[in-house]
Amino acid sequence: MITSTANAQVKELVRLMKKNRAREEAGVFVAEGPRMVGELVSDGRMKGRVERICLSESYVQKHREEADSLGGICRTEVFADNVFAHISDTKTPQGILAVVKRLEYGMDDILGKKPGKQVGEQPEHAHVLVLDNLQDPGNLGTVFRTAEAAGATGIVLSRDCVDVYNPKVTRSTMGAVFRVPFLYVDDLVGTIGELKQSGLRVYAAHLEGKNAYDREDYKSACAFLIGNEGNGLRDEVAACADCRIRIPMYGKAESLNAAVAAAVLMFEVSRQRRL
């Protein structure tokens, strides 16, 4: 058992928790809490990617059998409770976290094309969300969670969006980060061009949109551009869209929360495709 916060492993874990760059260099992310770790080890594709599981002393005492079985999956390490709390990103640590090798996705994943599958087994049409400079961790987590539920095939993010592997975001995706393909890109405008070349119709959610969002047909492949919480879409990004749409609003409401706007659009796609 590791009992000192000066331990080299503890220092490395704290860096992985706090620094986007450290996580990126190591090609890993950290998933904290029994629910998240449970989802990882029960997911055929993710299970082999779990590099290490860290447990607090009292977690092991309470869940002896589980701790033993986790030891069969990967390397496990036990920490004194106060040391675990020092590593943890949460106020009331639950005593379990995993260091996991990242999944790497490509454009085919985003478009819902699954290698090795026959035509007809694939999702009929791409349904992509494109996020331009989204900054709020809670919003990004909610967007992932909602995207999975609404059947989106993938998410494209501008490099300056908040990091989905920020432990707060990872947690708030409720596991969707393990299942929804996503891609951070340096050249968002170029990537939107690729989406269009792949046959997607690109819609910008825009306060000045001419058409109400629910007057468009989303049964074919489509993508939605969602902008920053305070400033909306950058002009050069909005300019890439085939069509600007607006969500009609009553009262004095000036805009919607970005995650809510994304939810309304994605569930409209889901509604139309289920008809």
Added chain:
Amino acid sequence: MITSTANAQVKELVRLMKKNRAREEAGVFVAEGPRMVGELVSDGRMKGRVERICLSESYVQKHREEADSLGGICRTEVFADNVFAHISDTKTPQGILAVVKRLEYGMDDILGKKPGKQVGEQPEHAHVLVLDNLQDPGNLGTVFRTAEAAGATGIVLSRDCVDVYNPKVTRSTMGAVFRVPFLYVDDLVGTIGELKQSGLRVYAAHLEGKNAYDREDYKSACAFLIGNEGNGLRDEVAACADCRIRIPMYGKAESLNAAVAAAVLMFEVSRQRRL
């Protein structure tokens, strides 16, 4: 200018910021930030309810004219920057907040009936959201903001929901708390009975709902029951509904964020009523 955190007024303001009970006893709430205060003083109905505006020394220096004009509306008080920061609920205080007398709403307001207006001027049909034990401040703020935009007529909350006058919630409503009628009730089951007697069809958003939400007709008066973030609706509350509906979900998603679920339902009402 008030320069000491030991000042009696400062102590009272801190209590109003922190204690639900203190706000309730005084019949007030606190709105912080230039945007919120701006919305208050430009709103005919709210303007007369602003009891006091508190400014930081540097805010007054930067916005001399505005500070003078606010003095014409109500009592203003200037605080040294460090004292203002002590009162403020935010990490980076913007130097302006208002103490405001609460609005009191009744059931007619929730149903969208405006006194003194002729039939035909009123919103055609009630569109009510009923929140059962919602706990997350960010969720409640988002629900208010979304409800205004979607044209909901009012919100009913069980007494154990988070306080909308919690400064974090008030702020995250983006002003909707000043405009969307709402009512905290001790007897939620009884109030749902009243809604039904008023002719509303009551829908429970429920994971075990038989009908997809988008197969129902919301053009007539309707209400939606939304449950707690972790536990959903209490059984006795869900049992009040005329109909249980579910939001169809793909992937391994088990549920939606409560504010997202509310948004999807309210914008479906808006969509149907605009057709």
